[in-house]
Every structure is written in C-alpha cells, then in structure tokens.
Amino acid sequence: MTDRRAPRLLVPALFALALAVLLQHFLGALAWAGLLAVITWPAHVHLQRRGWPPAASAACLVGLLILGFVGPSILLLNTLGGELAGVQRLLARANETGIPVPVWIAHLPMVAEHAVQWWNEHLALPGGLNRLVGSAAGDFAPHLTGAARLWGSTILANALYLFLALLTLFVLYLHGPAAIHHVDTAGMRALPRQYPMLRRVFPLSVRGTALGLVSVAILEGCVLGAAYAIAGAPAPALLGVLTGYFALVPGGAPLSFSLVSLLLLGQGHSGAALGLFCWGAFELFLVDKFIRPKLIGRRVNLPFLAVLFGLLGGVSTLGVIGLFVGPFMMAILFEWLRDNTAFNTNSPVDVDVYSRADETNSASVDRTDNTN
Numbered sequence: 001m002t003d004r005r006a007p008r009l010l011v012p013a014l015f016a017l018a019l020a021v022l023l024q025h026f027l028g029a030l031a032w033a034g035l036l037a038v039i040t041w042p043a044h045v046h047l048q049r050r051g052w053p054p055a056a057s058a059a060c061l062v063g064l065l066i067l068g069f070v071g072p073s074i075l076l077l078n079t080l081g082g083e084l085a086g087v088q089r090l091l092a093r094a095n096e097t098g099i100p101v102p103v104w105i106a107h108l109p110m111v112a113e114h115a116v117q118w119w120n121e122h123l124a125l126p127g128g129l130n131r132l133v134g135s136a137a138g139d140f141a142p143h144l145t146g147a148a149r150l151w152g153s154t155i156l157a158n159a160l161y162l163f164l165a166l167l168t169l170f171v172l173y174l175h176g177p178a179a180i181h182h183v184d185t186a187g188m189r190a191l192p193r194q195y196p197m198l199r200r201v202f203p204l205s206v207r208g209t210a211l212g213l214v215s216v217a218i219l220e221g222c223v224l225g226a227a228y229a230i231a232g233a234p235a236p237a238l239l240g241v242l243t244g245y246f247a248l249v250p251g252g253a254p255l256s257f258s259l260v261s262l263l264l265l266g267q268g269h270s271g272a273a274l275g276l277f278c279w280g281a282f283e284l285f286l287v288d289k290f291i292r293p294k295l296i297g298r299r300v301n302l303p304f305l306a307v308l309f310g311l312l313g314g315v316s317t318l319g320v321i322g323l324f325v326g327p328f329m330m331a332i333l334f335e336w337l338r339d340n341t342a343f344n345t346n347s348p349v350d351v352d353v354y355s356r357a358d359e360t361n362s363a364s365v366d367r368t369d370n371t372n
Contacts, residue, residue, distance in 0.1 A: 033168035058173030208299030
C-alpha cells in the first residue's frame with residue numbers, strides 16, 4: 001500500500017515545497033501566528049463560551065498580546081527620556097570642569113601608568129570630553145552610517161513580519177475551526193497512521209513550552225529584580241520587569257544582569273557588581289538546567305534530559321522558534337518509544353475521534369457552567 005500511495009503524494013509534496021520556497025521570507029511570521037494561536041486557543045474558546053462574539057474575542061486577545069509586548073517598551077522609553085536628560089546635564093558639567101582620574105584606575109595591574117596618563121591628556125582637562133567625542137565620532141561616522149541603514153531596514157522588515165503575524169493570528173481566531181478541519185484533512189491524507197498522535201502531542205508540547213518560558217521569565221524577573229534592589233541598582237523594579245521580558249528570549253536574562261553588573265561597577269560598587277553577577281549566573285544555571293525543563297516536560301511526560309537537549313538543540317539550530325520545535329520532536333520520539341503502534345499499526349486511526357472528544361469536553365464544560 002505504501003508503494004501505491006507514494007505516487008499520489010509526490011505531486012502534493014512538490015507543490016508544498018514550491019509553496020514553501022515562494023513564501024520563504026514569511027514562513028517565520030506564519031509559524032509564530034500558528035504557535036500563538038495554539039497557545040492562546042483555550043482562552044479564545046473560553047471567551048466565546050462566555051458569550052463573546054468571535055471577532056470581539058480575537059480583537060481582545062490580539063490587543064492583549066500587543067499591549068504585553070509594547071507596553072514595557074513605552075514604559076522604558078518614558079523612563080529613559082528622563083534618565084537621558086540627567087545624563088546630558090552630567091556630561092555637560094563634566095566637559096566644563098574635566099573628569100578627574102578615578103582612584104581604581106591607578107591600582108590597575110600593568111597598565112595603570114599608561115591609563116592615568118591617557119586620562120589626564122584626554123578627560124581631565126576642561127573641554128577634553130567634547131574633543132574626544134568629536135574625534136571618535138569622526139572616525140566612526142562612515143561605519144555608523146552603514147550600521148544605521150542596516151538597522152533601519154532590519155527594523156522595518158521585522159515590523160512588517162510582526163504585522164503579518166498578528167494579522168494572520170486574528171484571521172486564525174476568526175476561522176479557527178475551518179483551519180483545523182483543513183489541517184486535519186491534509187494530515188490524514190498524508191499520514192493516516194501517524195497524524196492522530198501528532199495532533200495530540202503538538203498542542204501539549206507547544207503549550208507546555210509556553211508555560212515553561214512564561215513562568216521562568218516571571219520568576220527570573222522577580223528574583224533578579226530583588227537582587228537589583230539588594231545590590232543598590234537604580235530603578236530595580238523597572239530593571240526587573242525588563243529582565244523578565246528579556247528572559248523570554250535565549251540569552252536575554254544573562255545580558256540583563258551582566259549590564260546591570262557593569263552599571264554598578266561603573267558607579268564604583270565593585271563588590272555589589274561581583275555579587276550580582278555571581279548570583280545571576282547561579283540562578284540562571286538552576287533555572288535553565290532544572291526548573292525550565294521540568295515545567296516543559298510535565299505536560300508531555302518527557303524526562304529531564306530530553307527536554308534539556310530539545311531546548312538546546314532547537315535554539316542552536318532554529319533560533320527562538322526552536323524552543324518549540326525541539327521539545328515537540330522529543331515528544332514525538334518518546335511517544336513512539338512508549339507506543340510504537342502509532343507508526344506501525346496496519347489500520348489508520350480516525351482523527352475525528354479527537355474532534356468528538358473535544359466536543360464532548362466542551363459540552364461537559366457548558367453543562368457545568370449552566371449548573372453553576
């Protein structure tokens with residue numbers, strides 16, 4: 001039967017490959033829209049059960065996602081506006097009077113004498129800071145112009161991809177049942193024996209990964225925010241919130257507490273900077289190696305090492321989206337190891353069994369709501 005099915009699947013496979021090549025620049029936006037739809041679909045269903053129209057529920061969820069990511073950026077820009085004004089006044093006074101040599105520079109090993117001499121020649125004199133900045137800006141102006149053009153085009157492209165992802169997500173909310181039906185039909189035609197297992201494992205692994213990422217981000221924001229306050233960093237609450245958002249991205253949390261440690265070091269608090277960096281590294285080790293894999297693997301019953309290597313392998317290969325792909329592939333592997341009938345059974349499984357189960361669960365929830 002496999003030999004007879006192969007020619008029938010060849011043309012759809014070639015068409016899917018050609019379509020992927022055609023949409024290669026937008027596959028990331030489509031993938032993120034699909035992931036966000038799977039993660040937030042229970043909330044969309046819950047709002048509709050409460051009497052919300054599909055369009056209102058879709059608009060509310062998309063608005064909450066936008067607010068969740070744009071809100072901290074607005075807060076950061078507002079805070080930085082006041083901070084930059086203070087920094088500008090400080091630099092103006094330093095340029096007028098000159099900046100004396102810090103005491104710790106004189107105690108640097110091997111380079112103390114040259115560092116003190118350079119500082120006295122360039123920064124200790126009145127107007128020296130202005131001359132230094134002007135010469136440095138002149139040297140780096142061509143590079144800065146090219147970098148500005150590159151960053152500008154990158155920001156515009158990412159803004160377009162974000163808009164397309166949110167637009168696709170809104171459409172998926174509105175026409176979710178039809179999209180699920182088409183995906184189920186295509187999956188059953190392509191993989192009649194394996195698709196039911198994939199359909200069951202995919203949402204569990206994706207939602208488990210999202211739960212692990214969000215929970216860990218909140219935890220790191222709270223713990224490191226408290227550490228910032230103890231270390232004496234300025235605006236520890238704001239820095240904690242930003243650290244929590246950065247923790248959603250691989251490498252965001254270590255970048256956050258490293259920058260805060262450098263800020264403390266620049267203010268002369270070397271002990272607090274060293275303590276904050278060591279605590280951040282220890283906390284990050286515990287979270288990434290134990291807490292995050294445990295939270296993600298609980299939903300799909302994956303062992304610790306499987307989730308850990310799935311996360312590391314997915315991120316190193318596919319970037320941020322690999323955080324979802326890696327655990328999903330590990331979940332498929334262990335599902336097959338537990339019950340290989342999903343790949344070896346001779347009779348295809350009807351995917352409508354899962355749809356009927358979902359309808360039964362929805363009806364039971366509705367009866368419970370009416371009873372209450």
